[in-house]
Amino acid sequence: MNAVERLIDLLRAPERSTAIPLDVWTEILTVARAETLLGTLAYRLDGLTLPAVVVAVLADAKAEAEQVRRTALWEANRIAHALAPLGHPVILLKGTAFVAAGLAAGRGRGIGDCDILLPQSLLDRAEALLIDAGWGWLKSDLYDDLYYRRWMHELPPLVHVERGHMVDVHHTILPPTARPTPDPEALIADAEMLAGGLATLCHSDMIVHAAAHLFADGELSGGLRNLWDIHALVEERGMAGLAERARHHGLSNAVGRALRLSHALYGTAVPNTWQTLNATDRLYRWRMTARDGWGRERRWLTRMGFYIRSHAIRMPLPLLVRHLWIKWRKGKAAGVSE
Amino acid sequence: MRHRISLRVGPVGFRIGSDWRAPIAALDALYRDYPRPDFADYTVRLEATSFWRRWLRPSVQTLGDYHLPDSAPLPLAQGLLAAEMGMNLQVALGHRRHLLLHAAVVARDDRAVLLSGVSGAGKSTLALMLSRRGWRFLGDEFALIDPVSGLAYPFPRPISLKNESLGVIPPDSLTGPHLTGTPKGEVRHVAPDSAAIAAMDVPARPVLVIFPRFGQPLALHGMAPTETFVRLTQASTNYVALGEAGFRALTRLRSDVPAVALDYPDGESGVAAVESIWSQL
Numbered sequence: 001m002n003a004v005e006r007l008i009d010l011l012r013a014p015e016r017s018t019a020i021p022l023d024v025w026t027e028i029l030t031v032a033r034a035e036t037l038l039g040t041l042a043y044r045l046d047g048l049t050l051p052a053v054v055v056a057v058l059a060d061a062k063a064e065a066e067q068v069r070r071t072a073l074w075e076a077n078r079i080a081h082a083l084a085p086l087g088h089p090v091i092l093l094k095g096t097a098f099v100a101a102g103l104a105a106g107r108g109r110g111i112g113d114c115d116i117l118l119p120q121s122l123l124d125r126a127e128a129l130l131i132d133a134g135w136g137w138l139k140s141d142l143y144d145d146l147y148y149r150r151w152m153h154e155l156p157p158l159v160h161v162e163r164g165h166m167v168d169v170h171h172t173i174l175p176p177t178a179r180p181t182p183d184p185e186a187l188i189a190d191a192e193m194l195a196g197g198l199a200t201l202c203h204s205d206m207i208v209h210a211a212a213h214l215f216a217d218g219e220l221s222g223g224l225r226n227l228w229d230i231h232a233l234v235e236e237r238g239m240a241g242l243a244e245r246a247r248h249h250g251l252s253n254a255v256g257r258a259l260r261l262s263h264a265l266y267g268t269a270v271p272n273t274w275q276t277l278n279a280t281d282r283l284y285r286w287r288m289t290a291r292d293g294w295g296r297e298r299r300w301l302t303r304m305g306f307y308i309r310s311h312a313i314r315m316p317l318p319l320l321v322r323h324l325w326i327k328w329r330k331g332k333a334a335g336v337s338e
Numbered sequence: 339m340r341h342r343i344s345l346r347v348g349p350v351g352f353r354i355g356s357d358w359r360a361p362i363a364a365l366d367a368l369y370r371d372y373p374r375p376d377f378a379d380y381t382v383r384l385e386a387t388s389f390w391r392r393w394l395r396p397s398v399q400t401l402g403d404y405h406l407p408d409s410a411p412l413p414l415a416q417g418l419l420a421a422e423m424g425m426n427l428q429v430a431l432g433h434r435r436h437l438l439l440h441a442a443v444v445a446r447d448d449r450a451v452l453l454s455g456v457s458g459a460g461k462s463t464l465a466l467m468l469s470r471r472g473w474r475f476l477g478d479e480f481a482l483i484d485p486v487s488g489l490a491y492p493f494p495r496p497i498s499l500k501n502e503s504l505g506v507i508p509p510d511s512l513t514g515p516h517l518t519g520t521p522k523g524e525v526r527h528v529a530p531d532s533a534a535i536a537a538m539d540v541p542a543r544p545v546l547v548i549f550p551r552f553g554q555p556l557a558l559h560g561m562a563p564t565e566t567f568v569r570l571t572q573a574s575t576n577y578v579a580l581g582e583a584g585f586r587a588l589t590r591l592r593s594d595v596p597a598v599a600l601d602y603p604d605g606e607s608g609v610a611a612v613e614s615i616w617s618q619l
Contacts (some may be wrong), residue, residue: 022376026353030381033403053351053377060434067581294339294355294383295403 003027039065077228082133086264105232120171177315196306211258219310355380361417380428404431436482443476450542460552489541554601
């Protein structure tokens with residue numbers, strides 16, 4: 001077993017951690033850091049008898065995760081405060097939603113930006129309110145700004161001037177240019193309220209969003225963490241109504257692949273239909289485990305393939321060509337002016 | 339990776355991997371007296387910036403568990419410096435067990451003096467000179483303060499001397515290569531004496547904080563507790579990341595330990611001033 005496989009195995013069966021040699025622990029912890037799964041691993045291994053040096057690193061990871069959790073909740077609180085005049089709950093997405101709702105998927109999870117969802121009709125006002133409250137644009141580039149507004153499912157990222165934290169304001173969960181078209185009205189209508197003007201997606205939509213993010217949007221880097229989100233969500237609150245909801249959002253393929261891979265890697269309890277990997281699933285697994293014991297990304301050709309694919313599925317080919325052409329010309333212009 | 343070494347410095351284990359043999363050989367020589375542990379808290383990687391740059395004008399990119407996205411690569415001749423910077427970065431960005439202060443630390447009888455200041459304040463030079471006069475050397479880069487006990491844990495890495503301070507290196511010391519043309523100018527690393535390495539698991543209680551400033555007329559100022567606090571927050575790389583634990587550790591250090599600002603014109607008078615303050619504690 002290599003270090004990535006060991007990491008997956010430990011997340012799946014923490015009790016198998018007792019006979020691991022110290023030099024192998026070094027590799028596992030490095031890979032866990034690179035996959036932003038160290039905090040998750042630390043909580044999974046809580047209470048087991050492990051070497052003191054390993055326990056010390058895991059304790060650091062838990063302390064860090066606790067601080068990340070606290071910061072994320074405070075950031076959500078500030079955003080809800082700034083957006084209170086909208087009279088609409090702020091729907092938290094991904095990591096911040098998991099910790100705000102107290103879900104197992106949030107235990108030890110790394111959280112970067114705060115991702116929120118609002119109805120598209122409120123986006124202009126939300127942006128103005130956030131700017132009044134101290135957030136500002138990160139991208140000053142006119143093309144990038146226009147690109148976000150014309151083609152993306154979110155506003156250009158806004159950064160708070162004092163705290164330096166970023167908020168991504170979404171109006172749906174995939175770019176409008178992507179082939180699947182999730183139903184944002186259903187996402188918002190079925191959101192579940194939390195205290196303090198906050199809300200989360202309903203359980204099924206959380207899984208659909210995680211799957212969409214993993215298989216219909218990104219290049220699969222950090223895929224093991226995103227797949228763990230799906231595993232933890234299903235393990236904690238089941239998957240009743242999930243297939244129907246996925247169909248409604250046009251994301252049955254992404255959700256099916258997520259469930260098959262989650263079962264194969266993490267042993268998620270799923271019905272028979274999702275217990276066998278097909279050939280394409282195996283390629284995804286090959287991509288998601290492309291890292292060596294030093295934390296380096298390997299399998300260059302596979303990664304490149306998925307990188308190209310990530311662009312191809314986000315937008316139709318003519319738009320992609322136009323986008324890359326403009327980006328390339330800007331890159332050249334920047335090079336000359338240096 | 340093809341070339342590798344594991345080192346332990348105080349409470350921290352490092353694993354350094356390299357595309358080339360030379361940086362690892364330099365580490366092996368400079369860290370001659372340090373343990374080679376099985377386990378490493380942090381991994382540093384010295385990688386060629388591209389496929390060709392492994393052989394053609396070799397260029398070292400410093401990566402690892404933690405790295406800065408836009409750090410400039412170094413030529414292979416400065417591979418030891420790249421490794422040292424990589425190790426510093428892992429601790430600065432990853433370490434949560436201790437409150438980290440950018441400071442040199444020396445001790446007598448397990449009572450420690452923290453010399454805290456920006457690069458160029460003379461921390462390393464003063465620490466090296468004091469260590470030659472019977473002080474125990476605990477580190478020239480980071481003071482590791484235990485948030486529970488308030489004790490300073492040794493992190494006695496090789497001392498990094500730059501430019502005009504290279505002249506204070508004692509001729510009998512174990513040193514790394516003389517590096518020229520680095521982003522920091524001329525650099526040379528000096529291994530601490532073997533007694534400092536042998537005692538690297540023995541903590542000391544901080545009893546004095548000095549904020550030294552090199553190249554100024556000799557002057558000693560007391561410091562208001564509020565200013566001490568702000569200076570210490572600026573000197574810490576993980577104060578914010580530690581949250582409440584960091585705040586508690588820092589307020590305690592500020593209230594338990596007197597702090598002074600010391601301006602000094604040269605190493606000799608700096609050392610004399612530190613020892614004179616010490617004798618009046």
